[in-house]
Amino acid sequence: GNSVTQMEGPVTLSEEAFLTINCTYTATGYPSLFWYVQYPGEGLQLLLKATKADDKGSNKGFEATYRKETTSFHLEKGSVQVSDSAVYFCALSPNYGGSQGNLIFGKGTKLSVKP
Amino acid sequence: EADIYQTPRYLVIGTGKKITLECSQTMGHDKMYWYQQDPGMELHLIHYSYGVNSTEKGDLSSESTVSRIRTEHFPLTLESARPSHTSQYLCASSAGTGVTDTQYFGPGTRLTVL
Numbered sequence: 631g632n633s634v635t636q637m638e639g640p641v642t643l644s645e646e647a648f649l650t651i652n653c654t655y656t657a658t659g660y661p662s663l664f665w666y667v668q669y670p671g672e673g674l675q676l677l678l679k680a681t682k683a684d685d686k687g688s689n690k691g692f693e694a695t696y697r698k699e700t701t702s703f704h705l706e707k708g709s710v711q712v713s714d715s716a717v718y719f720c721a722l723s724p725n726y727g728g729s730q731g732n733l734i735f736g737k738g739t740k741l742s743v744k745p
Numbered sequence: 746e747a748d749i750y751q752t753p754r755y756l757v758i759g760t761g762k763k764i765t766l767e768c769s770q771t772m773g774h775d776k777m778y779w780y781q782q783d784p785g786m787e788l789h790l791i792h793y794s795y796g797v798n799s800t801e802k803g804d805l806s807s808e809s810t811v812s813r814i815r816t817e818h819f820p821l822t823l824e825s826a827r828p829s830h831t832s833q834y835l836c837a838s839s840a841g842t843g844v845t846d847t848q849y850f851g852p853g854t855r856l857t858v859l
Contacts (some may be wrong), residue, residue, distance in 0.1 A: 664843045668786075672848030673835050674750075681845045713821060717786055725844040731776055732793065732803075738786035 632657045636720045638734035639653050643710055643743050651705040651739050653694075653720035661722040663687075663703040664733065668717045677705075677718070710743045717741070748772055751851035752784040754771050756825055759859050766821045766854045768836035775841065777819040778848065779811060780801070794819060826858045 635650040647707050655663065662681045666674040678687030680696035680703065692707045703720060721734040749770040758764055770777070779792040780803075790803030796812040808830070809823050819838075823830055833855050837848040 634810075659795045659842075666850075672846075673749075673854075674788075674837075675850065676847050679847065710852070719788065722845045723846070731839055731841065731843060731846050731848075732778075733792060735788045738788075740786070 632651055632722060632724045632734050633680070634722055634734055634736040636739055638674070638739065640740040640742060643741070645743055646709045646711055647709045648745075649707040649741070650716075651701045651718055651720075651741070655676055655701050655703065655720075655722050655734060657701075657724050659725050659726050660698075661720065661724045662741070663692055663694070664721040664723070665692070665703070665705050666719045666721060666735075668719065668738075670716070672684075674719065710741075712743045712745055715741055715743045749836060749838055749849050749851040751834075751854050753854060754852060755791050757857045757859065760825075760827055761788060762826050763857070764823050764826055766834055766836075766856070768819045768821070768851060769817050770819075770838045770851075771817060772840070772849070772851070773816065774838035775816065775850075776839045776846075777813070778837040778839075779809075780820050780835040780837065781807065782803060782835055782853070784832075787836070792821065796850070805848075826856075828858045830855060830856060831858050 664679045665677040678689040680687040683698035721733045774794045789805035791807040792811040834850040841847040
């Protein structure tokens with residue numbers, strides 16, 4: 631079946647530190663991959679996405695590359711800020727064996743950035 | 746900026762009460778979703794709809810029901826609330842059903858059943 635596994639948190643970093651949040655997936659065919667972010671007290675919002683192998687999604691200094699050979703979509707940022715403190719969700723949209731457009735989410739990783 | 750609204754934002758209610766959580770979007774999106782988010786942050790799809798008069802159950806079994814009479818409106822109802830229904834409920838919508846479509850989320854309703 632389709633599933634997403636992401637590193638458990640919480641992750642605590644100092645401002646300007648390098649961030650990596652690991653995400654691996656299991657899926658049949660060629661899913662699309664997403665990172666969503668949830669700031670405190672809010673709903674989720676799309677951070678970035680990649681729709682085919684070797685695509686790199688990027689937004690607000692965050693990047694993730696769709697690696698089909700390792701079935702991974704790790705999120706990275708070179709220098710985090712206090713305002714990046716949030717919960718980050720990796721997700722996939724399967725194109726086989728699932729309802730079209732439905733997302734399968736990882737369990738979320740809480741990031742706290744200290745000044 | 747996504748235009749999807751949920752009311753109320755917070756609700757505290759007693760056991761046995763009937764409640765309706767409202768969700769509206771002004772983007773003309775056909776597909777809409779309801780998620781339940783537990784305290785550990787994990788998201789579970791409980792209902793979705795492809796359009797007017799379409800409703801489907803999600804991956805997590807839920808005692809709630811939904812309706813889709815208008816494109817922009819997708820309310821969720823609990824006939825008899827119980828403490829086990831205490832959770833955050835998130836509504837979302839997307840323009841289509843494609844693999845690449847982005848889902849847009851509302852701010853959520855935090856429900857507490859005493």
